[in-house]
Amino acid sequence: MSQIDTFIQSARRTLQIEAESVAALQQQLDQNFSRACELALNCRGRVIVTGMGKSGHIGKKIAATLASTGTPSFYVHPGEASHGDMGMITSDDVVVALSNSGSTAEVVTLLPLLKRLGSPLISITGKPDSTLSQAADANLDVSVKTEACPLGLAPTSSTTAALAIGDALAIALLEARGFSAEDFAFSHPGGALGRKLLLKVKDLMHSGDRLPVVDQQTSLSDTLLEISRQGLGMSAVIDEQKRLVGVFTDGDLRRTLDLQLDLKQTPISQVMTRQAQTTTPESLAAEALHLMEEKKINGLIVIDDNQHPVGALNMHDLLRAGVL
Template sequence: MSFAPTPFNAQQAQALAKKTFEIEAAAVLGLASRVGEEFSQAVALMLACRGRVVVMGMGKSGHIGRKIAATLASTGTPAMFVHPAEASHGDLGMIKAIDLVLAISNSGESQELTVILPVLSRQGVPMVAITGGAQSTLAQHARVTLNCSVAQEACPLNLAPTASTTAQLAMGDALAVALLDARGFKEEDFARSHPGGALGRKLLTHVSDVMRSGDDVPQVQPDTPFTELMREMSAKGLGASAVVDAGQRVLGIFTDGDLRRLIEKGVDLRSTRAGEVMHAGPQTVRADSLAVEAVALMEQHRITSVLVVDAEGVLCGALNTNDLMRAKVI
């Protein structure tokens, strides 16, 4: 296929871009005036679905459908995409009566989709349609029809699906947001379905997941000579050491910063003991706290290490900013 070449016109390109934005924005804004009982019915049907929301669409509507299915699934509504053409060749068996079909077609007459509509109806599968064809075959089979018609496509030829697919995507997002709210879906729920993302790490990673524990935690008792305190700090590489009593309860902490400040003051450290140089009553965090809470504590008090304790104040771990950076919490 060949096209007649035309000289590139930068101003024309910019004008078309602005026109595209205007047309597609108008298409999306036009949906707002149509939100009514049909939208509420669609949300209610999807909430009542005991199986999955099966999203279907051909061509560009299929691409939009895949994104809508992904958005639904990540916001608390189990969903999957099934290609209509593949459905006619066996994949229809993936759809059960407990499922709900969300069918997308601008015209409502996509052949690959309309051919399976009677089968879905006979199986008793409820259907919600997103279409610009209010009197189309798809609309006639659907229990609820969401009108996504647009006045014109952004394409200068008024042919390529542009404004229509933008409207479909916006309608899918509107459904997902309404369902998210109706389900009481929270940040924690979102994080559980996105454990590899930044939000997932922040809301799912606890101090116990990243802290040092056991022999990796530097600790001494108050009567420990200063030289042994320094050996413990050097061996464990935390940049600090806890000072604990016989019952492992935290009494204080000694850090690299404390050492630097004592040297600057000219203190003779050779005869001192840990209890004499420690910083008493240090900041601590619980093991079951979120790692981001430890980050906030460290930022607030401008410290780089923090001790981890249990409910009785007994030392059970420690961590520093390097530990949190390795866990990608910061």
């Protein structure tokens, strides 16, 4: 067997062991998980996550995931907590402590202080009978049969299991809070994700003189001139009360040409699409994108509460804004 094949075989073995460890967590869930969710959900302060070494690294990620999904949270190093950072924890907070052995000295040292403070404690351990587990108000069992490390020394399966249970906790709380995509956006204002979640249709739509619109008696030829002038590949069609009654797009034009109609004599109402896909100014741009993809169209008419067209949006606008 070549060295390359050996590398791949090793990777597959590691992934298999870790996948089995995560899958086993489903059977290890019990009322302790529900209790942990209740404690975090009813927390009046912050969820403070702590852990030493590799558990600390996992704890930092759990804290970050909680904070970005509606549960205010931050990480406190257990060693630093014994030298002043304990002041960062209040009786209104809930503490989540990670230790695979459940006996990590720096974490166990904090237990009497947390009890005196009155902060509820959730433990994430691989030893349900450990000191940390027994001291907790709710213990999440993340014990694994074996580490992926062939020496059984480097935390691998155990840290993966702890990370997975942290994600499970965060998502359960997200769902319980009714946390929305817009709420999520406020925690992620930067980069492509922020653009996708924060931008609204009103920020991108063409409006005013840039809005292609004709009344339903306008000839097909004049409608084509309006579409060409605005360059959006479509035009809204309105009635006497300026309400949207249809849309005419490049796709409609291709179908119309097959009918060999008189472009100057045919009113647009005869060939327009009456069931126009629409959105609103306050809708998220990401929602508009989803609608376009679902309906397999390249543009939307934006309407107000009275069915009046107030804007138009196409796929190129979303592409330029980085939403697509």
